Amino acid sequence: MSTTTPQKIKVATIWIDGCSGCHMSFLDIDERLIDLVQHIDLLYSPLVDMKEIPAELDLTLVEGAVSNEHDLERVVALRKASKFMIALGDCAVTGNVPSMRNPIGLKPCFDRAYQEMADIVVNDPADGDPGIPALLEMAKPVHEVVTVDLFVQGCPPPADAIFYVLSELIAGRVPDPTLLTRFGA
Amino acid sequence: MTPEELHDVGQKHREQDAKTPHHVRVCMAAGCMSQKSDEIKKTLEKAIKEKGASDPCKVKCVGCMGLCSAGPLVRVDTEGQDSVMYQNVTVDDSSEIVQSISDGKPVERLVCDTNVPFFAKQQKIVLENVGEIDPDSLEDYISVGGYSALGKALAEMSPAEVRSEVEASGLRGRGGAGFPTGLKWGMMARNESETKYIICNADEGDPGAFMDRAVLESDPHRILEGMALAAYATGANHGYVYIRAEYPLAIKRLKNAIRLAARAGLLGHHISGTRFSFQIEIRLGAGAFVCGEETALIASIEGKRGQPKPRPPFPAQSGLWGKPTCINNVETLANIAPIVNKGGAWFASIGTEKSKGTKVFALAGKINNTGLIEVPMGITLREIVFDIGGGIPDGLSFKAVQTGGPSGGCLPDRHLDMAVDYDNLRDAGSIMGSGGMIIMDEESNMVDVARFFMEFCMSESCGKCIPCRVGTYQMHNLLDRIAEGQGTHEDLALLEELCITVACTSLCGLGQTAPNPVLSTLRYFRNEYLDLIGEQHIPAFVGQEASQ
């Protein structure tokens, strides 16, 4: 294996309002990851220990819906830095489970979870806590807040679908994920 | 009644009328009635009685006189003299008006000048009896030639001859789509069936439109005669008037007219002693705009949920209860009797090459003379707005005219000199529609106008097909965002994409035309959308932004 590949693709992944299942599925690519690493530089991700969002990226994979202000801030920053953005998995593509609170509304949701059902009521999280980013009124799919270039459906998308998408992109082709995955897959 | 009997009744009635030198006509259509014209009529009668007039004077209840913005309207007709029209009449003016009749000097402060273009530029066929006759009197209608067309057709013409006159007239459906009436009747006549139906579509629902209402309230027999002629020409034996329940006065007068006509043998079995039988029933619409659509209207009469069905099959093939059915709009039917009487060629001599006859418009919005007008096809929008309509109030300038109701479009000043006909309006991005005409001044916000009509379509969608049910909601939502200054360029692109899908894929005319107000305002007033959006884009890669 050559370590002098000059043009590695600079990649970020982010895990916002999701279950981390899509990242698990990403890891389920298994030994093929070794091939991918020849072409990829993972600069920012829950899988690497980098705190700052890099200034320039070729590709960002977003797992999860945009649910709080911190999610929004980071997704916008990553979008501005990335040439290509993929919504990875149903939460990022459709809002999925995180969006199930949307029809209920934020306040009634809080009341139910932290007041009515709670043994000890400390304070009302709806009032905000300086240490916790405030939730948005609605959990949104990524494309409602930034432009998204490719959508990979599935809960989670199968490892094969993720591998296919990445290898096609590396090869300079535009993949069609609906061949291998669907909503809820 | 035979033609001779009709003639006698008319003659007798005219002679009776001639014994009274003065007639005071009081508008008793909905507009003036809402301003207590019925009480004015009572006080006029009382004043005449108290005065014990030396010359006999009769107060007559008539239908719409047109200039609704100046109502209540009262007209004094004295034999051998010019009529005097009074505007904004109140109960307190009654005795003064009655006094003026015997003095022979009009009440100057109330006089409404009828030599202005509003009256002079009109040409009346549909509305010829409107405002002249008492809608509740069969004799009144007969005395102005009513039912003579039916008598003539039954006595002298075959159904095919009636159809060919209508075909030769070039009359096109006045409900909106402009389908040639003769062709529709021909399709219907070709379908052999024991039972066939004629339906009069009086479910007038466009915001700002009140043409059919005025005809029904002012000259109901004209519609019954038109329906009977349509039935004779197409082999139908049963008719329905589908009228919206929000028109109680029209319903009352129509019911009365049906009763009177049936009693006189002008409806029912063996009309005029011939083998032709035709009855008419009334069905009330429960306030759904979509029920003006033919197939939804049929479902509603059948007692089902008012939802449209895909066409083909067309109602002329399989309509009400699966039988051949012909549905004509009120105004279309009002044109039939004159066409049969005077011939198709006479009608075809009026109007433009492809749009014959006249059209009734309801002028509303930012215009001095709101009301009902009838003009020949081919008149320009400028003549309608500035001559007849008297221009824009408060010294403001004209911005757009919306024709065709929620299915129509907004046309800017560059189209003012366009001749109004079906094809020109369509090419300009609007439609003739049923005749609502809403004028907007420079202060009108066109995005708001589009949003208003989309809200109307959204709340009137029946919910059957997906593009209309969800598409109108989404388009309204996007218009809302843009109007509130929250919209992005991506929202505008999505709105345009939705317009195309909803127009192309909706099941019925409601959905297919719902995008029209958006499309026409985007075509002529795109800047207003862009101003509201400004520089707002959904965030993207900065490299791309820089390159943009």
Added chain:
Amino acid sequence: MSTQPHIITLTIDGRELSATVDDSILTIARQHKIDIPTLCFLEGLSTWGACRLCLVEIEGTPKLLSACTTKCVENMVVKTDTERLKQHRKMIIELLFAERNHICSVCVSNGACELQSLAQECGVDHVSVPYRYPSLQLDSSHDLFRLDNNRCILCTRCVRVCDEIEGAHTWDVAGRGIDAHVLTDLNTLWGDSESCTSCGKCVQVCPTGALVQKGTAVAEMHKQREFLPYLTKMRRNHP
């Protein structure tokens, strides 16, 4: 009584096919394995023509017509798969997903849902119109079945099967436009319905997870439709 059916020839997607004048375009297309997507259509029930997915282009006709309701005509030239039709179909499916709360991953019909598989077939990779997130009710009052309005697409298959096959007419549609919804009897709870025979036909014909059997977990609900062609065939022979 029996007249010889009039055989005509038409062209669908460049293939010359024969049909009778009573056949719909959809019937003939399916007979020849030409795939036209549908949602509200179900063989054995009356046609409804509302989902607009089976719209096709017909030469000489400016409007798109639904293949399920349009009968074949001599020399008709039909196109079922143009770029324009594909775009419209995609948008219609997106509108459906955005209309109510279709969360596939937690649906009992996941993997056996017609809406879900159509989305995949038609290449719907995301929903470009904003989601509505309406607040909708579940009706679990029936002993055996459940109605989840969140997943209803208003295809009215349940209404039609209940009326036309079972003869109960328990289901109908209420409300207008975006507020339209299915309901049982005169808006009673399903469990309190006096007309419902608990036959379950509505559940089996429902294309999504709106009508389901109770006691099924995610992806466990598989619908059985064999009864419908069977009953239709039997009844056709014995009217």
